[in-house]
Every structure is written in C-alpha cells, then in structure tokens.
Amino acid sequence: MRVGLFGTGPWAARVHGPALAAHPEVELTGVWGRRPDAAGALAEQLGTRAYAEADALIDDVDAVAFALPPDVQAEIAARAARAGRHLLLDKPVATDVAAARALAAAAADVASVVFFTLRFSTASAPWPAEQAAAGGWFTGRAEWLGSIYAPDTKSPYAESPWRREKGALWDVGPHALSLLVPALGDVTSVTAARGPLDTTHLLLRHGSGASSTATLSLTAPEKAGGVTVELRGASGVVTLPEVWGDGPLDAYARAVDALLAAARTGVPHACDVRFGLRVTEILAEAERSLL
Template sequence: MRVGLLGTGSWARRVHGPALAAHPEVRLVGVWGRRPEAAAELAENLGTRAYDDADALIADVDAVAVALPPDIQAGLAVRAARAGRHLLLDKPVATTVAAARELADAAAEVASVVFFTLRFSTATAPWIAEQADAEGWFTGRAEWLGSIYAPGTEKPYEASPWRHEKGALWDVGPHALSVLLPALGDVTEVSAARGPEDTAHLLLRHASGASSVATLSLTAPDAAGGVTVELRGAGGVATLPKVWGDGPLDAYANAISALLTAARTGVPHACDVRLGLRVTEILAQAERSLHDGERVTT
C-alpha cells in the first residue's frame, strides 16, 4: 500500500515514520509537514520524498497516516477520505464533536484505524480482548498519571500547544476510555471534577450497568506518575499488565497491519473512526461537566 505521512513532530519522527518505512507491506511515498524544513529532514532520514503540498501527497497515495494535533488532523483527514484514501489516525481524532462527526461521515466508505496504543500492543491487546469477553464486571478504575510538565526532566511533548490547551482529559482520556469501553460497555452518564493543575476525575456509568472512575493528569509529580487499570466483578479482579509489549513502534506497526487488513477485506476494525467519534463525544461531555459542574447523560 502506498502511504503518505502527514506530520513531522516528535511522534512522527520517533514512531509513525520509522514504523511506516520499515513495514514490509507499505511503501512510504512521502512526508508533508507544516514546516517544510522539518519535512525535508524527516523525509531524508526515512529515505523518501518531502511534499510541499498536502493535497499533492494525498493524490499520490492509497492511505494517509496522520501525526498532527487533533484539530489539524481532522480537516486533513476529511480531505483525504473524500479523495478515497484510507486513514491511519492518532487519538483524539478531533476535540469537537462536530469535527469528529464530519470526519466519521467522510470516512464511511474507506478503511480507518485510530491508534489507541494499548489496543495494538502485543501485551495489552489480548488482555483487553479477554476482559471484553468476560461477563459480570461490577466496577472499573483507570489512573493515567503523566508528568510531562514536571520540572527538571526532558519530555518530548512538553512544548505541544494543544496539550497545554486541552490537558490530560483530551490527551490521556482516550487511552483510558479505549480500555474501559470494551470491558464495561458504552458510557451512558458522565460526571467530572477538577483536581490539581490539569488533573480531571471522571465518574462513568456504562451500558452494562457497571460504573468506573478515571483519574487523568499530565502534571503529576514524576514520582507519582504511572498507569493502572483495574476491573472488579463476579470473576474477581483483573489488572492491566504493567509491561506493554515491545513499545509504541511495534504497536504502531500492528496498527498499520490492521489498516491493511481492513482495506483489503472491507471489514471495519474495532478501533476505526467511529470509535474515535464516540470517544470525542464522551470527552466533550466530560469537559462540559467540568465547566458546568453537572452530570451529563450521554
């Protein structure tokens, strides 16, 4: 499959680009970025061509992989989907419901995969599938505590403007939901409360009748950082593995393969743009609850 990469930031340099260039079933046709000099440098490192125009790259490929801030991603992905190109997107797909819905509508006739990292990791994806097949879950707990703004440490995403603006709710909230939803079902009610700095606490009611809580932060002290997911129910307690396979590069390679399979078979992947839309809807409702201080029925 001929794939074009849109984006030249840290994630594109560390994960998207190398995984696409190394995948045996992909030809990386080119790279486009908002900074031409960065696109030229990344293209040279990956052994491909830099494009000055995003639409020119879209015209030359079968699929686009997007490594851009969500609201820039959404508009470019709509253009690519309307041109008949398959989509490999990052989370969140957008930060407004209107933009996510426009994207989902545009992508109805193409294959799409949203890179929720844990859904493609070799260690965590089987665990998530196992919990989704189990019955009788009573409650769940997810803690996603990052420390990308902690002083004295170098963090590759510290300068990300959209993360500064939208905070942990939109950056790590999609990860928490990508694990809780398969096991506990869709969210029917959301309440949210503010914690220190950008920390958000979510209380979720699920269609299965189970409830869950999620604590999300990008501003936790280094010593307090980490990820925990725990499910409790009739079968006991299940805890997300601490080791997440071989890292994001291999997980992204699995996401590429998932897109290839969806494009070849016409069978939608569970992590397609429709899940991306649903996650955006839930996060938007949580954001409204944070602002208004009320419970939101979804």
C-alpha cells in the same frame, strides 16, 4: 500500500515514520508538515521525499497516516477520505464533536484505524475483549498519570501547544476510554472534576451497569507516574498486564497491519473512526461538566 505521513513532530520522528518506513507491506511515499524545513529533515531521515502541499501527497497515495494536532488532523483526514484514501489516525480524532462527526461521515467508505497505543500493544491488545467476554463486572478504574508538564521533568512532547491547551483529559483520556469502554460497555453518563494542575477525574456509568473512574494527568510528579487499569466483579479482580509490551514502534506496526487488513477485507476494525468519534463525544461531555 502507498502511505503518506502527515506530521513532523517527535511522535512522527520516533514512532510513526520509522514504523511506516520499516513495514514490509508499505511504501512510505512522502511526508508533509506545516513546517517545510521539518518535513524536509524528516523525509531525509526516513529515505523519502517532502511534499510542499498536503493535497499533492493525498493524490499520490492509497492511505494517509497522521501525527498532527487532532483538529488539524480531522480536516485533512476528511479531505483524504473523500478522495478515497484509507486513514491511520492518531487519538483523539478531533477535540470538536462536529469535526469528528464530519470526519466519520467522510470516512464511511474507506478503511480507518485510530492508534490507541495499548489497543495494539502485544501484551495488552487482547485484554479488553477478554474482559468483555468474561462479563459480570461491578466497577473499574483507570489511572493514567504522565509527567510531560510536571515541574521536575523535561519531555520532548512539552512543546506541543494542543496538549498544553487541552491537557490530560484529551491527551491521555482517549487511552483510558479505549480500554474501559470495550471492557465495560458504552458510556451512558459521565461527569468530571478538577484535580491538581491539569489533573481530571472522571466518573462513568456503562451500558453493562458497571461504573468506573479515571484519573488523568500530564502534570504528576515523575515518581508518581504510571498506568493502571483494574476491574472488579463476580470473578474477582483483574489488572491490565504489562502495559507497553514491545514498545510503541511494535504497537504502531500492528496498527498498520490492522489498516491493511481492514482495507483488504472491508471488515471494520474495532478501533476505527466511529470508535474515535465516540471517544470524542464522551470527552466533550466530560469537558462540559467541568465548566
């Protein structure tokens, strides 16, 4: 499959690009970015070419992969989908519900996969479906505490304007929902409350009757950071296993595998653009409740 990479930031350079370039069933056709100099440098690093125009890269590929801010991603991905290109999206697919719905509509006839990291990590990928099959859950909780903007840390992702503007709700909230929703059922109501700095607390009700909470932050002290997901119910207490497995490169390679399979078979993946849309709808409702 000929794939074009859109985006040139740290995530593109460290994960998306290397994973695509190394995949045996992918030809990394080229790179496009909003900064031509960065696109040229990344293309050279990956052994491919830089494109000056996004539409020119769309014309030359079978699929497009994104490492762009969500609302930039949504507009270009919709154009690519209308041109018949398959989509490997990053989360969230958009932070605007109308843009997410427009993208989902445009992508109705192509394969799509949204890269929720832990849904593709070797250790954690089977966990949500296993818990859904077990059933009988009473409540759950997710804590996703990052330190990108903590005073005592320096992260390469701290220069991301959209993360700074939208905060943990939109950056790590999708990760938490990607595990809680398939395990406990769709969200029927959500409210949110502010914590320290950008920290946000969610209270969710699910279609199964269970409730859950999520604590999300990009400003937690480094020693307080980490990820925990726990469910409690009739069969006891279960906790998400080792979070990162073989790391993000391996997880992204599995997301590429998933896109190839969906394109080949026509069977939608559980983490397709429609699930990405639902995550955006939930987070937008949570954000409204903060106002």
